[in-house]
Amino acid sequence: DAGVTQSPTHLIKTRGQQVTLRCSPKSGHDTxxxxxxxxxxxxxxxxxxYEEEERQRGNFPDRxxxxxxxxxxxxLNVNALLLGxxxxxxxxxxxxxxxxxPQHFGDGTRLSIL
Amino acid sequence: xxxxxxxxQALSIQEGENATMNCSYKTSINNLQWYRQNSxxxxxxxxxxxxxxxxxxxxxxxxxxDTSKKSSSLLITASRAADTASYFCATVDTGRRALTFGSxxxxxxxx
Numbered sequence: 001d002a003g004v005t006q007s008p009t010h011l012i013k014t015r016g017q018q019v020t021l022r023c024s025p026k027s028g029h030d031t032x033x034x035x036x037x038x039x040x041x042x043x044x045x046x047x048x049x050y051e052e053e054e055r056q057r058g059n060f061p062d063r064x065x066x067x068x069x070x071x072x073x074x075x076l077n078v079n080a081l082l083l084g085x086x087x088x089x090x091x092x093x094x095x096x097x098x099x100x101x102p103q104h105f106g107d108g109t110r111l112s113i114l
Numbered sequence: 115x116x117x118x119x120x121x122x123q124a125l126s127i128q129e130g131e132n133a134t135m136n137c138s139y140k141t142s143i144n145n146l147q148w149y150r151q152n153s154x155x156x157x158x159x160x161x162x163x164x165x166x167x168x169x170x171x172x173x174x175x176x177x178x179x180d181t182s183k184k185s186s187s188l189l190i191t192a193s194r195a196a197d198t199a200s201y202f203c204a205t206v207d208t209g210r211r212a213l214t215f216g217s218x219x220x221x222x223x224x225x
Contacts, residue, residue, distance in 0.1 A: 043213070
């Protein structure tokens with residue numbers, strides 16, 4: 001039973017560029033959440049997707065956008081990259097139908113902005 | 115934004131000792147969860163405690179929740195070198211599904 005998978009594992013970009021990160025949820029899960037984790041900090045919620053729509057959003061600018069596909073996989077897009085966007089980006093999946101459950105995390109994509 | 119603070123920020127103990135970490139939060143919650151993160155890796159779920167529960171055990175882990183004080187604690191008994199990691203508490207606010215994380219406690223267990 002495959003868990004949450006993310007790609008790529010590492011990525012280096014320069015300021016102003018755009019990036020797309022990908023996530024496949026755990027089998028049986030239909031909800032995907034994205035988190036940004038700066039070095040030495042706890043993860044911060046970016047947004048959550050369910051039924052191909054953004055359902056909740058954290059305090060992140062519109063440069064951060066996402067998409068969910070019919071097979072429940074998801075993409076995170078970041079435009080006009082800033083040095084401060086350097087972080088570990090984590091994807092987590094869960095089932096919308098089950099309350100009070102943990103989220104399952106992938107190992108993340110390490111994004112470095114030069 | 116971060117939900118609150120975790121205390122201590124860093125903790126170093128010897129193998130076999132107990133480790134206690136504390137977490138405070140600010141809002142009305144549905145549940146509180148503890149996660150472990152090894153360096154540079156994803157988060158692994160440890161234990162979930164609902165807002166109407168006061169204590170929960172799982173193996174060597176014991177979690178308490180005091181909603182009147184908006185605080186929780188995680189106790190790891192008989193620690194092992196393999197317990198070395200960062201530990202985060204995370205809350206699910208009432209009416210939401212997203213996790214709000216604390217700043218974490220870095221635990222070092224010396225063999």
